[in-house]
Amino acid sequence: MxxxxxxxxxxxxxxxxxxxxxxxxxxxxxxxxxxxxxxxxxxxxxxxxxxxxxxxxxxxxxxxxxxxxxxxxxxxxxxxxxxxxxxxxxxxxxxxxxxxxxxxxxxxxxxxxxxxxxxxxxxxxxxxxxxxxxxxxxxxxxxxxxxxxxxxxxxxxxxxxxxxxxxxxxxxxxxxxxxxxxxxxxxxxxxxxxxxxxxxxxxxxxxxxxxxxxxxxxxxxxxxxxxxxxxxxxxxxxxxxxxxxxxxxxxxxxxxxxxxxxxxxxxxxxxxxxxxxxxxxxxxxxxxxxxxxxxxxxxxxxxxxxxxxxxxxxxxxxxxxxxxxxxxxxxxxxxxxxxxxRPDMPAEIGNVEYVAFGMTALGVYLPFYQGITQIPKGFDVGTNKASNDSVAWKFRKLQTLAMVNYKQYAPIVQKAYHQFEKQTFANQKKMEQRYLAIYKKDPKAARELIQNLENKTTEQALVLTDQLTNQLFTKLTHDTDMKYHFEGA
The missing domain is CATH 3.60.60 (Penicillin V Acylase; Chain A)
Structure with missing residues (x-):
């Protein structure tokens, strides 16, 4: 690129x-x-x-x-x-x-x-x-x-x-x-x-x-x-x-x-x-x-x-x-x-775009189905300066923090995101089964299943990212305190 x-x-x-x-x-x-x-x-x-x-x-x-x-x-x-x-x-x-x-x-x-x-x-x-x-x-x-x-x-x-x-x-x-x-x-x-x-x-x-x-x-x-x-x-x-x-x-x-x-x-x-x-x-x-x-x-x-x-x-x-x-x-x-x-599935759920923002080793992949009607708020904002309204920057802030001490901090992020992706995959399968059961007779309700999963997944990912950011900040604060403690004898 x-x-x-x-x-x-x-x-x-x-x-x-x-x-x-x-x-x-x-x-x-x-x-x-x-x-x-x-x-x-x-x-x-x-x-x-x-x-x-x-x-x-x-x-x-x-x-x-x-x-x-x-x-x-x-x-x-x-x-x-x-x-x-x-x-x-x-x-x-x-x-x-x-x-x-x-x-x-x-x-x-x-x-x-x-x-x-x-x-x-x-x-x-x-x-x-x-x-x-x-x-x-x-x-x-x-x-x-x-x-x-x-x-x-x-x-x-x-x-x-x-x-x-x-x-x-x-x-x-x-x-x-x-x-x-x-x-x-x-x-x-x-x-x-x-x-x-x-x-x-x-x-x-x-x-x-x-x-x-x-x-x-x-x-x-x-x-x-x-x-x-x-x-x-x-x-x-x-x-x-x-x-x-x-x-x-x-x-x-x-x-x-x-x-x-x-x-x-x-x-x-x-x-x-x-x-x-x-x-x-x-x-x-x-x-x-x-x-x-x-x-x-x-x-x-x-x-x-x-x-x-x-x-x-x-x-x-x-x-x-x-x-x-x-x-x-x-x-x-x-x-x-x-x-x-997936050629054997309806395109609305058969075509999925998995996206991870920022460094992949410290990122999380989120699924976006072709059948979504809108991308959740915050994915279409952000510049070259950190901000609080940008999803891309939310992920990047956590990654930058983890890189301060990769050996100690990265495993925390990776373990949490791995569990999140595993649970998301299970949720995807449940949604897809429900979609296939109704999409022919009620396509509107079927599309709502896709969008609801999208909204819930992205919201949970951002909440988890905030939690991880605060967890690493707490650890970094403690580590910095120990390094520059200057406590009396």
């Missing part, structure tokens, strides 16, 4: 990634309940409050979308579908949407920062001023698409015609498939349908390799994807073997060994403990894997909270802010989300 202030760094693609994310995609045949799962941590700034929003359906629209990040514009759709977003506070809630579902049950997450190769960018640089970037992608694409594949096709078309302002990966999901798109350069791109019996992990690198544009059921790409590479001497079919998108359009640099490889390696070994790959061999990591056991939402929550626990590379338990291995869970995470699509 990144903003336009990174344009210079991205254009040259030679600096260490300053802002970044981790993405996990899971096919429905290897999830525990037949779900498609799309997950990502959005990592940028700890002081940037996110606004969780529902954009209402709009008809007879005219005019253009204008990016807050650069001069990119795009015509508004005549009919804008209802959709959710997680926007930055300073976008007037109109851009930097990050993730959500639209009213047709199509979901997306944007973006995974990737860095295309320096050589290819010499011939086709990013279109920094007017190309599409993270600020625009969700808010332009999601309100107008009817399927995951259509989302990849539309974004690809925009990249080819208007250009990409930066390197990125974007995932789309519906009840049939997950599609993942990666940029290759300013105007080159490819997308892959994720195999239903595999999972995929990305950590700030182009990860896609094989491409067969004749197989449009599984692959999409720019029209001259391969001929462009041949023309500019980036690929020789006579000597280089089968075309490899990563080799031609992405890169492997020294900093990848500590910044990117450890995250992919850790999650692949978490889901496949018998894997024989070495942490420094990122070029040979499998692109897709079948997990040793089927993956659940809870497995992905655990994965997105990973910080190399139980190893010398855990920066938090070891109080080492200079740890070279970049953890998956970082303090500057703005929000984390998991999009769940």
């Amino acid at each position: 990144k903003k336009q202030l990174l344009a210079g760094l991205i254009a040259t693609a030679i600096a260490s990634p300053a802002f970044a994310c981790t993405t996990i995609l899971v096919g429905n045949q290897v999830s525990s309940d037949g779900s498609f799962l799309v997950a990502r941590n959005e990592d940028y700034s700890a002081t940037n409050a996110k606004h969780f929003l529902i954009h209402p359906r709009k008809e007879n629209q005219r005019g253009e979308f204008h990016s807050n990040g650069n001069d990119f514009t795009y015509p508004l759709p005549e009919i804008s579908l209802r959709y959710t977003s997680l926007s930055d506070y300073d976008t007037q809630d109109r851009s930097m949407g990050e993730a959500g579902f639209n009213e047709l049950g199509v979901g997306m997450t944007a973006t995974e920062t990737i860095y295309n190769g320096q050589q290819v960018l010499k011939y086709d640089p990013y279109v920094l001023k007017t190309g599409i970037n993270e600020d625009s992608i969700e808010n332009v694409i999601l309100p107008r698409i009817h399927s995951a594949k259509e989302g990849a096709e539309l974004l690809g078309k925009i990249i080819e015609t208007k250009g990409a302002a930066e390197g990125f990966g974007v995932a789309f999901v519906d009840k049939h498939d997950i599609w993942y798109l990666e940029t290759g350069s300013g105007h080159q791109w490819m997308a892959r349908r994720i195999p239903h019996d595999k999972y995929f992990v990305s950590a700030n690198q182009g990860r896609l390799q094989k491409v067969d544009l004749k197989d449009s059921h599984n692959y999409l790409g720019s029209k001259d994807l391969i001929s462009f590479a041949i023309k500019h001497g980036l690929y020789n079919p006579k000597t280089d073997g089968a075309f490899n998108f990563h080799t031609v359009y992405s890169q492997d640099l020294k900093n990848d060994v500590t910044y990117n490889y450890p995250r992919v390696w850790t999650l692949q070994h978490k889901f496949n403990p018998g894997l024989a790959t070495k942490i420094g061999d990122g070029k040979s990591f499998p692109v897709f894997l079948k997990p040793a056991h089927k993956l659940s939402v809870q497995d992905l929550e655990s994965a997105l909270r990973n910080h190399y626990q139980g190893t010398p590379h855990d920066p938090y338990m070891n109080a080492n802010p200079n740890e070279p291995y970049r953890p998956i869970s970082v303090f500057r995470t703005q929000e984390s989300h998991i999009l769940q699509v």
Whole structure:
């Protein structure tokens, strides 16, 4: 994840990634309940409050979308579908949407920062001023698409015609498939349908390799994807073997060994403990894997909270802010989300967006069903300064406090949130059973079940967060008193 202030760094693609994310995609045949799962941590700034929003359906629209990040514009759709977003506070809630579902049950997450190769960018640089970037992608694409594949096709078309302002990966999901798109350069791109019996992990690198544009059921790409590479001497079919998108359009640099490889390696070994790959061999990591056991939402929550626990590379338990291995869970995470699509259930309850604000290792995931009518108060306010009315800041205050003494304070927060998530999951199952029993004959009452659960869950989460904040303040007050007691003999 990144903003336009990174344009210079991205254009040259030679600096260490300053802002970044981790993405996990899971096919429905290897999830525990037949779900498609799309997950990502959005990592940028700890002081940037996110606004969780529902954009209402709009008809007879005219005019253009204008990016807050650069001069990119795009015509508004005549009919804008209802959709959710997680926007930055300073976008007037109109851009930097990050993730959500639209009213047709199509979901997306944007973006995974990737860095295309320096050589290819010499011939086709990013279109920094007017190309599409993270600020625009969700808010332009999601309100107008009817399927995951259509989302990849539309974004690809925009990249080819208007250009990409930066390197990125974007995932789309519906009840049939997950599609993942990666940029290759300013105007080159490819997308892959994720195999239903595999999972995929990305950590700030182009990860896609094989491409067969004749197989449009599984692959999409720019029209001259391969001929462009041949023309500019980036690929020789006579000597280089089968075309490899990563080799031609992405890169492997020294900093990848500590910044990117450890995250992919850790999650692949978490889901496949018998894997024989070495942490420094990122070029040979499998692109897709079948997990040793089927993956659940809870497995992905655990994965997105990973910080190399139980190893010398855990920066938090070891109080080492200079740890070279970049953890998956970082303090500057703005929000984390998991999009769940259960194809065999009504979309109102089958599509769930799990959202955790702030640092995942100290955060709590809250479920938001597609069938909600409104997002509770406080989720759409907050700036870059702490305030009492912002839900995002309520969570961030507790996390900041816990980081003062992670070894002592973090377990308190984690234990309480774990129990809360466990109870919430049980409440979800009860609500879903009641919903299924009445939604056909009384859809209004069924939707009220969803909203009531939403209101109760978020309210309880905020009450618990206040309690934990006060508990840690009490402990910190006592610890400070003991440290500077100055009591007479």
